[in-house]
Amino acid sequence: MIRRKLVLAAALLTAGGAIAHEAKSQHGGRVMDAGKYHVELVAKGESVDVFVSDGDQKPIPAAGFKGTAILLVDGKPARIPLQAADGNRLSGKAAVALGDSPKGAVQLTTPDGATASAKFN
Amino acid sequence: MSSRFAAALGAMLLAAGLLAAPARAHEGHDHGAPPPPVSNTITPRxxxxxxxxxxxxxxxxxxxxxxxxxxxxxxxxxxxxxxxxxxxxxxxxxxxxxxxxxxxxxxxxxxxxxxxxxxxxxxxxxxxxxxxxxxxDPKASPSTDQPAAAATASSVMPTVSAVLTELRNRFIAKDPILMATAAGAFLLGMLVTVAVRGRRSVPAVALIAIAITLTLGTAAFAHGDEDHGKPAPAQPPVQGAALTAPSEPAADLAQRLPDGSVFVPKPTQRLLVLRTSMTETATFHRAVELPGRVIPDPNASGVVQSSVGGRLSPPPAGLFPRLGTVVKRGDVLAYVTPPVQAIDVSDMRQRQGELDQQIDIVERRVERFRKLSTTGAVAQTQLDDALSELKGLQDRRKALDANRQQPEALTAPVDGVIAQASAVAGQMAASGAMIFQIVDPACLWIEALSFDALTTAENATARLSDGRTLSLTYQGAGLADRNQAIPVQFAVTGDTSGLRVGQFVTVLAGTDAEQIGLALPRSAVVRSGNGQAIVYEHVTAERFVARQVRVEPLDGTRVLVAEGVGAGKRIVTEGAELLDQVR
CATH class of the missing domain: 2.60.40 (Immunoglobulin-like)
Incomplete structure (x- = not known):
């Protein structure tokens, strides 16, 4: 009885650590924090996709979200407006081809007008 | 009994686990509210x-x-x-x-x-x-601005704690209602027990019950003579931060924060011209300080001296070169006309007369020989001899004239600038006296006195009194003693503007002894109130933290930090003294 309780307590304590998620990429991009959201940036060719999820990696519907990505291509900043697409995806198109994992930052405007941004290095 | 104790322990652990879980939910990053401002008097940033x-x-x-x-x-x-x-x-x-x-x-x-x-x-x-x-939110009062995470740990907790707090307050205040209720409940309980158990011990139980009820009852009403109408005196003294009304814009002031770090807003940083540098570990040579002075490069400077004593007169341009005039090698700077003494004048007149006389005689002889030589009475050789004699006499006469009129031209021996000039028109210059000194300002040397025999000093620098430093190249050292020291000469490399010959400088010559550490400018290290050497690290954009360090001398401008800060830290190098004044 007592031992079981102790074991349960220990399990809960370790569970506290286990909840601590690691920002894992689900779409092959890089995941960063943006305020209370997690943002995954996938840049391929000229298209930029941004996936929004909450702190527990649960996808958040992108409807109502707006965004801007500023990515550095050959030392020049490229400003890419992002529009909500299907699911938790926002997408945009750059004027020039983006290299592999370009540096930059993504700013999200939530439906209630608040902003959150994530920096990608 | 022990099982109960263990159960209680288990329950506590459970609660701890539940409470700990939300706090540790994120590893390395959190999605909570950003850290609160460092002080209430600082605007959000x-x-x-x-x-x-x-x-x-x-x-x-x-x-x-x-x-x-x-x-x-x-x-x-x-x-x-x-x-x-x-x-x-x-x-x-x-x-x-x-x-x-x-x-x-x-x-x-x-x-x-x-x-x-x-x-x-x-x-x-x-x-x-x-x-x-x-x-x-300007409407939210600062006291309710607590981190929300703790409150949301359990929704039940606030209610429970509120009830408990209420109860405790009432108990402390000896609330009559509370006490009366307790006493009543106790009496009721006792009576019920008695009714259940039987009637054998009724008198004793009744006595005890009445006694306890009375005690509690008196406690309920016999409260002390504490304040009745006065307000509670439990207000903390008003702090400076609370004096600023939340509506008015807070002024950003440089201040020392409770944790000992110094908050300096960016505008103040600009005002104090705070500059930092990144620490890097490197190997340095220990340097020695030598007193020195600026001398002209012996190969790029010269003096103009008159070889004869005489009267000075300006060059063909009509003006003596002034101080600072740029001259080229070979330029005539002045003329010296040697004076002719009275005895010399008579001597020369005498010689002149003699020569004139001889020329006259030889001329006549040449004329006679020329006539006779055609007849053959005089040999042609005799005529030639007479002619050459005449020419010689005429040359001597001409040289005598020239000697009396021709002054000596003083020319510049090197390219450069007139550094010293003592020429005045009509002045009598002594033979060997220096009339001009010419220095090339781009070629200056420094002569330092060393008490030790310096090995070839590789990285030598000179510090001027205004704080400027010059890089030097070792040229050589003498062996002859001068005031128990050896003269060591260095050439100034790079910009020499603003230097003058004879100026005193401090020469810092690197020695072979090597030291490894972090070099910081001398101005980066300040003395704290207790006499310890500290440097200020730039931790965030507007925060500086004092770090105690142990420094060793390195050279005139830098010190070596042996311990206290590591590499890759931003240390304040300019304005550290001003930063230290922030209270």
Whole structure:
């Protein structure tokens, strides 16, 4: 009885650590924090996709979200407006081809007008 | 009994586990509210750093002021293009005269967290920075501004604790109602027990019950003579922060924070010209200090002396070269006309007369010989001899004239600038006296006196009294003693403007002894109140932390930090003294 309780307590304590998620990429991009959201940036060719999820990696519907990505291509900043697409995806198109994992930052405007941004290095 | 104790322990552990879980939910990063401002008197602000830049954003009165500095040196960046993503699209901030970037931003007044996306283009450097500014709600009172995480740990907790607190307060205040209720409940309980158990011990139980009820009852009403109408005196003294009304804009003041760090807002940093440098571990040579003075390069300087004593007269241009006049090698600077003494004059007249007389005789002889030589009475050789004799006499006569009239020209021996001039028209110059000194200002040497025989000093520098330093090249050292010291000569490399011959300098000559550590400018190390050497580390954009260090002498401008700070830290190198004055 007592031992079981102790074991349960220990399990809960370790569970506290286990909840601590690691920002894992689900779409092959890089995941960063943006305020209370997690943002995954996938840049391929000229298209930029941004996936929004909450702190527990649960996808958040992108409807109502707006965004801007500023990515550095050959030392020049490229400003890419992002529009909500299907699911938790926002997408945009750059004027020039983006290299592999370009540096930059993504700013999200939530439906209630608040902003959150994530920096990608 | 032990099982109960263990159960209680288990319950406690359970509760601890439950409470700990939300706090540890995120590893390495948290999604909670940003850290509260360092002090209530400081306006909300946000900062961001990258490898090249440090950006501080301060919203105030409908405008967003951005301070852009170099990350390593804390030097303001001028002429950069700063673009900010706003709800109205991308806006470019305008640069002001004091190197800040200002943007009208009425949307920043809204309370809450504003995440800004700032694109910085400075020269060929481009960076995208994210700045988070948390604008507090001016209506919310500062006391309720507690971290929300603890309160949301359990929704039941506040109610339970509220009830407990209420109960405790009442108990402390000896609330008559509470006491009366307790006494009544006790009496009721006792009576019920008696009724259940039987009637054998009724009198004793009744006696005890009445006694206890009476005690509690008197306790309920016999409260002390404490305050009845006075308000509770439990208010803490009013702090400075509380005096500022939340509506008026708070003034940003440099201040020492409770944790010992120094908060210096960016405008004050600009005012104090705070500069930092990144510490790097390297090997250094110990340096010795020698007294020295500036001398002209012996191969690029010269003096103009008169070989004969005589009267000075200006060159053909009509003016003596002044101090600072640039002269070329071979330029005539002055003429010296040797004076002719009275005895010399008579001597010369005598010689002149003699020569004139001889010339007259020889001329006549030449004429006679010329006539006779045609007849053959005189040999041609005799005529030739007479002719050459005449020519010789005429040359001597001419030289005598020239000697009396021709002054000596004084010419510049080297290219350079007139460093010393003592020529006045008509002045009599003594033979061997220096009339001009010519120095090439681009070629100067330094002669230092060393008490030890210096080995070839590789990296020598000279420090001027105004703090400027010159880099030197070792030229050589003498062996002959001069005032128990050896003269060592160095050539000044690089810019020599502002130097004068004879100026005293301090020469710092590197020795072979090597030291490994972090070199910092002498001005970076300040003495704290207790006499310890400290340096200030630039930890965040507007915070500086004092670090105690142990320093060793390195050379005139730098010291070696042996312990206290590691490599890769931003240490204040300029303005540390001023930073230390912040209270």
């Amino acid at each position: 946000g900062e961001a750093v990258s490898e090249a830049f440090e950006l501080t954003a301060i919203p105030r009165e409908g405008r967003l002021t951005l301070y852009l500095d170099r990350f390593r040196t804390n030097e303001p960046v001028r002429g950069a293009v700063v673009e900010v993503e706003t709800p109205e699209g991308q806006k470019t901030a305008t640069e002001t005269a004091d190197a800040t970037y200002v943007l009208p931003a009425a949307w920043m007044a809204k309370p809450g967290t504003h995440d800004l996306l700032v694109t910085v283009t400075a020269g060929d450097m481009v960076d995208v920075l994210t700045v988070s500014v948390n604008v507090p």
